[in-house]
Amino acid sequence: MMKITANDPALTSWVEIPKGSDFPIQNLPFGIFKSGEIMAAATAIGDYVVDLSFLHRVGFFDGLNLPPGIFAKKDLNDFLSLGRAKAREVRLRLSELLRTDNNELKDHVRAREKALLSINTVEMLMPVHIPNYTDFYSSEEHASNVGSMFRDPKNALLPNWKHLPVGYHGRASSIVVSGTPIHRPKGQIKPADAELPTFCPTQKLDFELEVAFVTCAETALGSHITTKEAEENIFGVVLFNDWSARDIQQWEYVPLGPFLGKNFGSTISPWIVTLDALEPFRVKGPEQFPHVLPYLSFEGSKNFDISLEVLIQPQAGQATIVSRTNFKYMYWNMAQQLAHHTVNGCNIQVGDLYASGTISGPSPGSYGSMLELSWNGQRPLHLADGSERKFLLDHDTVIIRGHCEKDGVRIGFGECKGNILAAR
Numbered sequence: 217m218m219k220i221t222a223n224d225p226a227l228t229s230w231v232e233i234p235k236g237s238d239f240p241i242q243n244l245p246f247g248i249f250k251s252g253e254i255m256a257a258a259t260a261i262g263d264y265v266v267d268l269s270f271l272h273r274v275g276f277f278d279g280l281n282l283p284p285g286i287f288a289k290k291d292l293n294d295f296l297s298l299g300r301a302k303a304r305e306v307r308l309r310l311s312e313l314l315r316t317d318n319n320e321l322k323d324h325v326r327a328r329e330k331a332l333l334s335i336n337t338v339e340m341l342m343p344v345h346i347p348n349y350t351d352f353y354s355s356e357e358h359a360s361n362v363g364s365m366f367r368d369p370k371n372a373l374l375p376n377w378k379h380l381p382v383g384y385h386g387r388a389s390s391i392v393v394s395g396t397p398i399h400r401p402k403g404q405i406k407p408a409d410a411e412l413p414t415f416c417p418t419q420k421l422d423f424e425l426e427v428a429f430v431t432c433a434e435t436a437l438g439s440h441i442t443t444k445e446a447e448e449n450i451f452g453v454v455l456f457n458d459w460s461a462r463d464i465q466q467w468e469y470v471p472l473g474p475f476l477g478k479n480f481g482s483t484i485s486p487w488i489v490t491l492d493a494l495e496p497f498r499v500k501g502p503e504q505f506p507h508v509l510p511y512l513s514f515e516g517s518k519n520f521d522i523s524l525e526v527l528i529q530p531q532a533g534q535a536t537i538v539s540r541t542n543f544k545y546m547y548w549n550m551a552q553q554l555a556h557h558t559v560n561g562c563n564i565q566v567g568d569l570y571a572s573g574t575i576s577g578p579s580p581g582s583y584g585s586m587l588e589l590s591w592n593g594q595r596p597l598h599l600a601d602g603s604e605r606k607f608l609l610d611h612d613t614v615i616i617r618g619h620c621e622k623d624g625v626r627i628g629f630g631e632c633k634g635n636i637l638a639a640r
């Protein structure tokens with residue numbers, strides 16, 4: 217395993233880290249914030265965001281050879297394009313500046329007050345401009361549940377599923393940052409007993425609990441990325457909600473796959489947690505059998521132990537946890553997904569988003585969508601306020617959270633949150 221100094225569990229910060237915080241000194245994710253006139257790249261620590269553009273301007277990153285203004289941008293793409301090694305240097309420098317035993321920023325009161333802003337007073341923006349978005353279908357439990365529900369429980373997985381990471385090209389323009397409301401989409405729906413489709417608001421609005429990775433390289437058309445090279449091209453990961461209209465999806469998806477049932481909106485969490493920060497949380501994935509083709513084989517542990525949960529909060533009620541699962545259950549890992557995606561010569565770009573597909577675990581409480589949790593509406597969920605849900609209602613808020621924990625260190629992702637508004 218790679219030794220990353222900034223991940224040392226023994227490190228402490230002079231910034232107070234509340235118990236259970238997503239952002240200890242071992243995390244140091246990257247995002248874009250806005251506060252009044254200021255819009256810049258930031259990291260998070262405890263209950264603060266740290267303005268990287270300010271730190272850069274006043275000389276705290278001297279010696280790192282960063283391009284001028286690299287953090288004074290509306291997205292992280294130019295910073296990402298410098299690659300993981302450069303981001304590792306920046307993260308290490310931030311770790312130094314925020315350490316208990318370092319006085320450079322701690323004792324520089326004016327700089328400290330300018331650099332650290334209360335996280336509750338800033339607005340988090342989209343961290344990256346996303347040129348391309350792909351959604352995989354890499355959870356065996358999810359694919360089996362959906363296959364059993366709509367096809368045949370005895371042959372839940374289609375013949376290709378264990379030979380390649382199935383995916384489709386999604387819509388990048390409608391990916392929004394956590395906190396952005398989503399209007400209930402309208403579309404064509406054909407109930408099973410109807411002869412013709414009707415046009416109306418979806419009656420089966422759903423979330424999909426996913427984790428997505430962001431790439432930090434540009435490759436040439438015609439080239440490919442091996443499973444061994446893949447992680448050097450992956451900057452980090454975010455939480456992802458692939459909102460889905462199941463009734464629109466069911467009518468439209470044959471034969472080319474998801475379209476308007478998906479492209480009305482997808483939500484990401486605002487902080488990109490680096491693959492470096494996740495290094496201590498590597499675990500082995502499920503055994504893959506039948507054996508994969510050579511271009512999909514890989515060495516080492518390529519899954520990550522990330523606990524995930526989904527909450528539904530009704531307009532006036534308290535939030536209820538409706539699902540608890542883990543990213544470690546994924547059958548296909550990120551390195552295999554990227555290797556497969558490019559094996560035909562497809563090029564990647566800086567800021568591309570690659571989502572895992574719905575992450576379901578083995579037990580009913582670990583399913584990553586309402587479709588599975590309510591088994592297509594047959595088993596309504598009971599929320600804390602006494603109400604029931606088969607699918608999402610207007611004014612429901614869906615909150616996805618995730619964190620890793622080991623050796624007393626807890627690395628979190630912040631929230632991926634979206635509120636449903638009535639159809640327009």
Ligand code: MN
Nearest residue numbers: 424458573574
């Ligand atoms: Mn999906």
